[in-house]
Amino acid sequence: MHAGDTYEVADLALAPAGGRRIAWAERAMPALLSVRDRFVAERPFEGQRIAACLQVTAETAVLLGTLVAGGAQVRLAASNPLSTQDDTAAALVADHGVGVYARSGVDTETYRRHLSGALELGPTLVIDEGGDLVNTLHTERTGLAAAVRAGCESTASGVLRARQMYREGVLRFPMVAVDATPTRRLVDNRYGTGQSTVDGIVRATNLLLAGRTVVVAGYGQCGTGIAERARGLGARVVVTEVDPLRALDATLQGYQVLPMAQAAQVGEVFVTATGNRDVLRAEHFAVMPDGAVLANAGHFDVEIDIPALTDLAVERRIGERTHIDEYVLADGRRLQLLAEGRVVNLTAAEGNPASVMDLAFAGQALTAAWLATGDPLPIGVHPVPAELDRQVADLRLAASDIHLDTLTDSQRAYLSSWRSADPA
Structure with a gap:
């Protein structure tokens, strides 16, 4: 056929x-x-x-x-x-x-x-x-x-x-x-994308995440999963957000929440998962530590401002390692872009x-x-x-041979009634 x-x-x-x-x-x-x-x-x-x-x-x-x-x-x-x-x-x-x-x-x-x-x-x-x-x-x-x-x-x-x-x-x-x-949203975005994004980063870089600071931009379902998986491997996780409820959720989960302008100064691995453009920009590249890793988990390759990164670089080393392009800035700092800024879990992993x-x-x-x-x-x-x-x-x-409980007749009646339950 x-x-x-x-x-x-x-x-x-x-x-x-x-x-x-x-x-x-x-x-x-x-x-x-x-x-x-x-x-x-x-x-x-x-x-x-x-x-x-x-x-x-x-x-x-x-x-x-x-x-x-x-x-x-x-x-x-x-x-x-x-x-x-x-x-x-x-x-x-x-x-x-x-x-x-x-x-x-x-x-x-x-x-x-x-x-x-x-x-x-x-x-x-x-x-x-x-x-x-x-x-x-x-x-x-x-x-x-x-x-x-x-x-x-x-x-x-x-x-x-x-x-x-x-x-x-x-x-x-x-x-x-x-x-x-x-x-x-639960299984695909949180658990699937969370695991496979971290998988892609580790495959591409062979970095030990334990003890490193990972900045996750966006705390939706994908960002939540990425943060969980990174913390599970021992990373210190910083979250950036524009939504106050998501920022509150991240805070109550124990993550540090910072504006990207501050997070850029301390992060070692950056992962964007917002669905928006220009999340990592020139002013962020200007203060990132030497060797910082830049990865995108969003569908389109616009979350990291690659034209701005290219303009800042005095040298661009394509394919420094499989799925890694290294951008050398004027002061000697090197920023490592994974998968050309495309969705990292599908490009650098499976x-x-x-x-x-x-x-x-x-x-x-x-x-x-x-x-x-x-x-x-x-x-x-x-x-x-x-x-x-x-x-x-x-x-x-x-x-998976997993079985659930079922409601009894009295439980169904209770859930469908506005009257007070009879204690007898």
């Missing part, structure tokens, strides 16, 4: 290696495989054409294989060229019939061409990660937008973009904020563990099926129905 000529990958001969990688990921993804079994029987995507822009990893391949099993035609572009697994891309084409437009390390022009290639399918559904596919449908390929029934967005950054498009009155089809479910993506992608698959088979939604940015999120949690608990 292959997708004819509708693909652009590095080498189809890599497919066997990619198949083995995908099979390994499947072992840790029982919830998604359970959804796949359901889709084989129900075929919810019969007649649907799905264009996706996602990280091209083995876990993503398990998701796309599930959509294909449900009857979908699928094309895929990479949302981050530095995280693309070329063998996985080849296996998706050869074994699953997915039209893949992805090669590791492509430039911006090729990246844009790959987005357009995925959209040539004429999608009825889109699955996006970061908003670039949806953006392209609203700018360069507007003629295709009318056929799109709905879209899913799986990052906080992409959801922000979709909501802004809706506020400005330009959004042309409904979007669902897959990133915003309780299950995803992203979230398969068991984490099992929950995230099971929710993604169920949401896509709901959009394909349910009543059309009005244009806007919608939440995932709570019932779908509960199904994901139930599937994973069942796969």
